[in-house]
Amino acid sequence: MAAPCAAFRFRGTTAAVVPAGADGVRLDLAVDAAFPKVAPSQFFMLRRSDGGGVLLGRPFSVYLDRTGANGRTLSFLLKVMGPGTRGLSELKVGMSVDLVGPLGQGFPAVAPGERLSCVAGGVGIATFPLVFEAALAAGARAQDLTLCFGAARKEFLYEVDRYRDYGIRVRIATDDGSAGQRGTALDLLREDCKNALLRPHKVFACGPERMLEAVVRFAAEERLDAYLSLETRMGCGTGVCNACAVPVKPASNGGWPVAKACREGPVFRACDLTLEEAHQL
Numbered sequence: 001m002a003a004p005c006a007a008f009r010f011r012g013t014t015a016a017v018v019p020a021g022a023d024g025v026r027l028d029l030a031v032d033a034a035f036p037k038v039a040p041s042q043f044f045m046l047r048r049s050d051g052g053g054v055l056l057g058r059p060f061s062v063y064l065d066r067t068g069a070n071g072r073t074l075s076f077l078l079k080v081m082g083p084g085t086r087g088l089s090e091l092k093v094g095m096s097v098d099l100v101g102p103l104g105q106g107f108p109a110v111a112p113g114e115r116l117s118c119v120a121g122g123v124g125i126a127t128f129p130l131v132f133e134a135a136l137a138a139g140a141r142a143q144d145l146t147l148c149f150g151a152a153r154k155e156f157l158y159e160v161d162r163y164r165d166y167g168i169r170v171r172i173a174t175d176d177g178s179a180g181q182r183g184t185a186l187d188l189l190r191e192d193c194k195n196a197l198l199r200p201h202k203v204f205a206c207g208p209e210r211m212l213e214a215v216v217r218f219a220a221e222e223r224l225d226a227y228l229s230l231e232t233r234m235g236c237g238t239g240v241c242n243a244c245a246v247p248v249k250p251a252s253n254g255g256w257p258v259a260k261a262c263r264e265g266p267v268f269r270a271c272d273l274t275l276e277e278a279h280q281l
């Protein structure tokens with residue numbers, strides 16, 4: 001079981017809110033030099049400092065972490081779903097945001113020479129830029145890293161050109177064929193697994209629950225070493241409220257059949273999950 005997280009409360013200043021896709025924004029927050037280091041696929045609970053109409057912060061993966069002439073900027077990619085995301089998407093430059101984090105346990109490291117496939121559905125893409133950057137910085141070859149990015153339609157392929165700049169293999173699928181091939185992100189992984197030179201040593205996935213359930217089944221059939229980042233609904237984000245229960249195999253969790261996504265996750269090994277039972281909780 002993971003150690004209790006050392007989360008801290010910070011304040012960021014809105015530097016930009018840039019439209020992304022048909023229903024999203026990229027929120028750039030200027031943070032000060034004391035802001036902690038963030039590991040790939042960690043997340044923060046975000047809330048407008050003026051409340052913005054919601055009581056609780058909402059969890060978001062760190063999308064980009066950049067330091068430049070103007071200091072450090074943390075970016076989040078938000079799909080507008082309800083009041084929390086709407087309030088954040090309507091922030092104006094200079095307005096403050098409260099951040100609690102960095103939270104959670106991320107994806108495992110990728111060793112040089114290992115082939116990695118990241119399967120992203122829609123806004124699930126947000127967790128992957130830092131994963132690719134960390135893998136490349138640790139010596140992975142760009143041709144060993146594949147992004148299988150799927151969405152319902154091309155307007156939900158958020159900031160897709162950004163990922164090509166890494167020099168990695170970027171494969172696209174849409175349900176209606178409006179960009180890339182017609183089908184799902186998992187179809188792209190299925191194809192790669194038929195070729196011994198492309199079959200990944202590790203698979204990381206983030207996206208809608210149905211996609212993740214399909215990845216769990218496929219990984220079991222194909223004996224793939226797969227890890228999922230779950231976007232479970234959360235209350236506190238810090239292990240206190242029990243809102244984020246995830247059914248797991250007890251042997252993977254110190255004998256307990258339920259893990260907390262905010263503390264033991266959000267990344268879980270696919271073979272440790274019993275997602276089909278999640279609906280019965």
Ligand SMILES: Cc1cc2nc3c(=O)[nH]c(=O)nc-3n(C[C@H](O)[C@H](O)[C@H](O)COP(=O)(O)OP(=O)(O)OC[C@H]3O[C@@H](n4cnc5c(N)ncnc54)[C@H](O)[C@@H]3O)c2cc1C
Nearest residue numbers: 058059060061077078079081082083084085126231232266
């Ligand atoms: C670790 C983690 C990382 C996340 N990273 C991102 C990210 O980078 N970008 C992003 O856009 N979103 C991300 N999410 C999801 C995001 O937290 C929710 O979309 C957000 O909390 C919705 O808040 P809201 O007030 O706008 O909508 P709400 O009013 O809370 O919900 C609006 C509608 O969306 C549904 N909904 C809300 N949350 C979820 C969810 N987690 N899964 C499925 N349906 C949901 C509700 O049932 C409701 O129908 C992440 C979630 C987790 C747990």
Ligand code: FES
Nearest residue numbers: 235237241242262
């Ligand atoms: S969100 Fe409160 S315990 Fe995980």
